[in-house]
Amino acid sequence: MKKMFCLSLCIIVCFTACERVVDIDLNVASPALVVEGRVIKDSLALVELRKTSSYFRPDIQQCVCNAIVVIEEDVFGPDTLEQIAPGKYRSAAMRGREGSDYHLKVFYDDQVYESYSHLSSEPRIYSLTPQAFSSFGNFGDSSDFNPGGGGETFLDSLPFFLFTNIYEDPDTTNYYMFRYCVNGEMQTGRYNVTADDNAENDTLKYSPGPTALFFPGDTVSVRAYSIDEGLYSYFDMLNDALSSNSFFASTPYNPVSNISGGALGYFAAMSFDCDTIIISLPPDIPGND
Amino acid sequence: MRGGANDENLILLDEATVYSPSHLLGFVSVFNSNALNDVTVYKGGIPAYYGGRTSSVIDVQMNNGNNKEFAGNAGIGLISSRLTLEGPIIRDKMSFILSGRRSYADIILKSLPLDLVPDNTQLYFYDLNAKVNYKVNDNNRFFLSGYFGSDVFGFKDILGTRWGNRTGTFRWNHLFSDRLFSNLSLIYSNYEYGFRLGEDAYMRSGIVNYSLKEDLSYFPNPDNTVRIGLQADRYRFNPGELVTGADSSDFRIILEERYAAELAAYISNEQRITPLLSAEYGLRLSAFAQTGPGKIYDYDEDNRIVDSTSYAGGKVIESYINPEPRLSLNYRLTDRISVKASYNRMVQNLHILSNSTSGQVTDVWLPSTKYISPLIVNQVALGYFQNFDDNNIEASFEAYYKDIVNVADFEDGTNIMLNEKIEAQVLTGTGRSYGMEFYVKKKFGDLSGWISYTLSRTEQRIEGINAGEPYPAKYDRSHDLSVVVNYRFSERLSLSATWVYYTGNAVTFPSGQYLIDEQVVPYYTERNGYRMPDYHRLDLNLHLDNRKGGRFASSWDFSLYNAYNRYNAYSIYFRESETDPAAREAVQVTLSGLCRPLPITSVFKAFA
Numbered sequence: 001m002k003k004m005f006c007l008s009l010c011i012i013v014c015f016t017a018c019e020r021v022v023d024i025d026l027n028v029a030s031p032a033l034v035v036e037g038r039v040i041k042d043s044l045a046l047v048e049l050r051k052t053s054s055y056f057r058p059d060i061q062q063c064v065c066n067a068i069v070v071i072e073e074d075v076f077g078p079d080t081l082e083q084i085a086p087g088k089y090r091s092a093a094m095r096g097r098e099g100s101d102y103h104l105k106v107f108y109d110d111q112v113y114e115s116y117s118h119l120s121s122e123p124r125i126y127s128l129t130p131q132a133f134s135s136f137g138n139f140g141d142s143s144d145f146n147p148g149g150g151g152e153t154f155l156d157s158l159p160f161f162l163f164t165n166i167y168e169d170p171d172t173t174n175y176y177m178f179r180y181c182v183n184g185e186m187q188t189g190r191y192n193v194t195a196d197d198n199a200e201n202d203t204l205k206y207s208p209g210p211t212a213l214f215f216p217g218d219t220v221s222v223r224a225y226s227i228d229e230g231l232y233s234y235f236d237m238l239n240d241a242l243s244s245n246s247f248f249a250s251t252p253y254n255p256v257s258n259i260s261g262g263a264l265g266y267f268a269a270m271s272f273d274c275d276t277i278i279i280s281l282p283p284d285i286p287g288n289d
Numbered sequence: 290m291r292g293g294a295n296d297e298n299l300i301l302l303d304e305a306t307v308y309s310p311s312h313l314l315g316f317v318s319v320f321n322s323n324a325l326n327d328v329t330v331y332k333g334g335i336p337a338y339y340g341g342r343t344s345s346v347i348d349v350q351m352n353n354g355n356n357k358e359f360a361g362n363a364g365i366g367l368i369s370s371r372l373t374l375e376g377p378i379i380r381d382k383m384s385f386i387l388s389g390r391r392s393y394a395d396i397i398l399k400s401l402p403l404d405l406v407p408d409n410t411q412l413y414f415y416d417l418n419a420k421v422n423y424k425v426n427d428n429n430r431f432f433l434s435g436y437f438g439s440d441v442f443g444f445k446d447i448l449g450t451r452w453g454n455r456t457g458t459f460r461w462n463h464l465f466s467d468r469l470f471s472n473l474s475l476i477y478s479n480y481e482y483g484f485r486l487g488e489d490a491y492m493r494s495g496i497v498n499y500s501l502k503e504d505l506s507y508f509p510n511p512d513n514t515v516r517i518g519l520q521a522d523r524y525r526f527n528p529g530e531l532v533t534g535a536d537s538s539d540f541r542i543i544l545e546e547r548y549a550a551e552l553a554a555y556i557s558n559e560q561r562i563t564p565l566l567s568a569e570y571g572l573r574l575s576a577f578a579q580t581g582p583g584k585i586y587d588y589d590e591d592n593r594i595v596d597s598t599s600y601a602g603g604k605v606i607e608s609y610i611n612p613e614p615r616l617s618l619n620y621r622l623t624d625r626i627s628v629k630a631s632y633n634r635m636v637q638n639l640h641i642l643s644n645s646t647s648g649q650v651t652d653v654w655l656p657s658t659k660y661i662s663p664l665i666v667n668q669v670a671l672g673y674f675q676n677f678d679d680n681n682i683e684a685s686f687e688a689y690y691k692d693i694v695n696v697a698d699f700e701d702g703t704n705i706m707l708n709e710k711i712e713a714q715v716l717t718g719t720g721r722s723y724g725m726e727f728y729v730k731k732k733f734g735d736l737s738g739w740i741s742y743t744l745s746r747t748e749q750r751i752e753g754i755n756a757g758e759p760y761p762a763k764y765d766r767s768h769d770l771s772v773v774v775n776y777r778f779s780e781r782l783s784l785s786a787t788w789v790y791y792t793g794n795a796v797t798f799p800s801g802q803y804l805i806d807e808q809v810v811p812y813y814t815e816r817n818g819y820r821m822p823d824y825h826r827l828d829l830n831l832h833l834d835n836r837k838g839g840r841f842a843s844s845w846d847f848s849l850y851n852a853y854n855r856y857n858a859y860s861i862y863f864r865e866s867e868t869d870p871a872a873r874e875a876v877q878v879t880l881s882g883l884c885r886p887l888p889i890t891s892v893f894k895a896f897a
Contacts (some may be wrong), residue, residue, distance in 0.1 A: 018856075018878075018879050018880075019876050019877065019878050019879070020856060020876070020877055020879070021867075021874050021875065021876055021877075022822070022858075022861070022875050022876070022877040023875070024798065024819075024861065024875040026798055026799065026800055026819075027800040027814070027818075028800065028801060029800035029801040029812060029814045031801075032801075032803075032812065034803040034804070034805075036804075036805060036806075050803060050804065051803075052801040052802065052803045052812045053801060053802065053803070054801065054802075055799045055800065055801055055802045055811065055812070055863070055873060056872055056873045056874070057871070057872055057873075058802050058804065058809045058871070058872075058873060059871035059872065061803075061804060188806065188807070188808055189808065237701075237702050238805065238810065240702055240704075241810050241811060242808060242810065251698075251699055251701070251703070251797055251816065252797045252798075252799070252811065252813055253701035253702055253797075253813060254701075254812060254813050255702075255810075256701075264803055264810075264812065265803070265805060266805075
């Protein structure tokens with residue numbers, strides 16, 4: 001709901017503002033190494049290396065091709081990844097295993113970049129429960145609210161929150177990330193992360209609130225990832241970086257990476273569970289004639 | 290002002306603090322000129338009887354009302370209309386003034402046959418000034434004044450936001466003798482903003498301030514004016530609460546209210562040392578305490594709460610005592626030339642927590658706490674003043690330097706909204722500000738006006754921000770220029786033009802980007818390393834007095850706001866280009882109404 005109010009104020013500000021594209025002269029920073037490394041349970045370890053580039057041309061990405069990438073695991077031992085495409089390094093045999101610690105080393109340009117990540121136990125989704133937006137408050141004569149003109153009113157496009165209920169071990173501190181695939185399209189722009197602070201009776205009931213709203217007829221696949229604390233912190237900050245245009249955004253900053261040596265990006269060992277639901281309009285919701 | 294942030298200006302209306310001095314996000318001042326009697330501004334050499342802010346003082350006095358006869362004036366404009374009534378309640382003993390304004394952009398927009406806004410749109414501000422004074426006898430006089438103002442944006446019953454100030458002042462002036470004068474004041478001030486979603490869900494934040502003040506003025510001889518005083522303040526802060534329903538079981542975040550008390554004592558003397566040299570010197574001692582009830586958290590180095598301590602109501606949690614010496618010298622070289630020098634130390638215990646992208650509306654006020662130290666500013670200033678042409682032209686040059694201690698900023702990633710741990714994310718360091726001010730004013734003749742220019746720099750160094758390197762304060766302005774010209778064509782017709790220009794605020798923009806999950810992530814290299822576009826604007830006003838008829842006088846004002854259609858930036862954000870999806874582009878947001886010439890016509894009527 002906190003985000004809902006941010007959204008509301010943004011609507012009001014947008015309503016009273018006009019926009020235009022302008023030329024801003026931005027400096028081009030010295031290129032920094034960007035690491036995107038993943039060890040997913042049962043999948044081959046994969047690391048992508050790039051460099052930062054000019055802000056206005058993200059289509060021009062500079063891959064790092066002459067690095068040595070090593071991942072070490074307790075049982076498997078060290079494994080040097082093969083470059084399978086420019087800047088893309090993959091292990092030939094190392095797959096993610098629950099409970100293992102992974103140690104990443106990137107040797108590049110006379111410098112070593114290192115990171116650690118723990119592959120936590122796979123989460124277990126109990127159920128997915130949609131809840132209509134109108135359950136969160138009395139909206140008075142909102143059925144007449146029609147800011148965009150046209151034939152639709154507020155209730156015709158009534159959105160739903162989607163709660164994911166997962167098993168939560170009360171004896172350990174756990175962190176989770178949720179991703180949503182709607183009608184076959186993965187939702188991007190926000191990493192929905194949470195700690196287990198609000199778990200009750202061995203269950204964590206999670207919804208990202210108004211940042212992920214769904215509509216009747218949507219087929220929604222939810223992936224619940226189990227992540228470690230360092231990743232939770234990184235993705236939480238990455239959300240700030242991706243939403244730095246928001247009215248309530250903090251002062252812009254670089255998310256603090258879990259990789260040493262001044263590299264950007266992250267190294268993640270993760271496991272996940274997946275479930276799917278089709279959102280339908282309950283009979284007691286006004287407008288469902 | 291002089292390198293200070295918005296919250297460093299003490300803005301007083303009949304001694305009550307006004308926490309947010311503008312309507313419509315800065316478009317209109319909260320001060321209604323029809324209700325005002327006098328405005329005094331201090332940027333340096335601030336007397337000891339003012340305190341609590343480090344940058345400047347703007348002391349506004351409301352009109353007492355006409356105690357001889359009933360009078361009034363009214364103005365009807367395209368943006369807002371106003372009405373002022375004043376007169377005696379008991380002739381020569383008791384009088385009143387009542388002055389109000391209301392804008393009606395929503396009514397105009399809804400009445401146009403263009404479907405520009407939904408019917409339930411609310412978009413207006415209003416304010417009301419009221420004052421009564423009663424002269425009991427030659428030695429005693431009472432004043433009671435108040436201000437109530439609010440801005441409202443939203444869609445009725447669906448969502449909306451409202452913010453505003455309320456102040457109240459009760460004053461008792463008592464003359465003990467020809468040489469001793471007392472002013473006792475009881476003051477109330479309140480600022481609150483809130484957002485509403487539906488009928489039951491809301492979020493709000495604010496500050497309430499009660500103050501008791503006794504000021505004695507003593508005139509021992511014609512060369513000295515001594516002022517001694519005491520001021521006691523009580524503050525209640527609401528850092529934020531979010532409630533989504535009427536039942537206690539509904540989702541809610543309620544940050545604990547904070548309380549603080551401040552006691553200040555001062556003494557100052559305005560002295561004519563020689564016929565050419567005068568001085569004003571004094572000392573203010575301020576004692577500030579954050580008090581209970583409240584729970585104070587202890588944090589580890591990662592800002593995680595590790596412990597807490599609960600305090601009972603009135604119990605001191607943290608306190609600060611600071612002396613504030615003040616000195617101002619004025620030496621008259623000739624009848625037309627003088628030089629001034631001043632030193633003042635100012636201490637501020639109330640802080641606005643504001644991020645670099647949001648407007649003032651959402652700012653959160655907090656007291657000095659265990660984690661947020663008082664802001665302390667030492668300022669020295671030197672000025673040269675000269676008049677020309679039989680005092681028709683005034684000119685001055687002033688230079689200043691400020692040493693700033695405990696300047697605060699947020700560490701990376703701090704979210705100010707409903708953040709329980711926000712004080713742990715405030716970092717403090719040192720800063721400095723220095724600059725030069727030029728001012729020329731022509732007072733008389735058909736052509737009059739003034740020009741002022743300030744060249745300045747304000748920077749700060751805070752460990753943990755910008756890699757510990759100095760960086761510009763976001764309110765740093767290199768150049769600030771104002772030109773005001775009035776030309777009188779005849780006794781009835783005059784034209785005025787106002788042009789303002791200043792360097793854009795310091796902001797943090799990306800200096801590169803990278804991809805994560807095929808999403809563009811901005812790459813930042815320094816805090817406040819860029820500038821918003823420079824701001825400039827021309828306003829024109831044609832004033833025509835109608836011929837007087839009996840007791841009535843009236844006039845017309847034809848105003849053009851932003852005459853040459855300058856799109857001044859409110860904010861800038863970046864997005865995927867609409868014409869080339871592979872590229873990014875910068876988008877400037879300009880508040881509506883400020884991005885095109887805005888004609889403002891008003892008719893003014895006065896009767897007496």
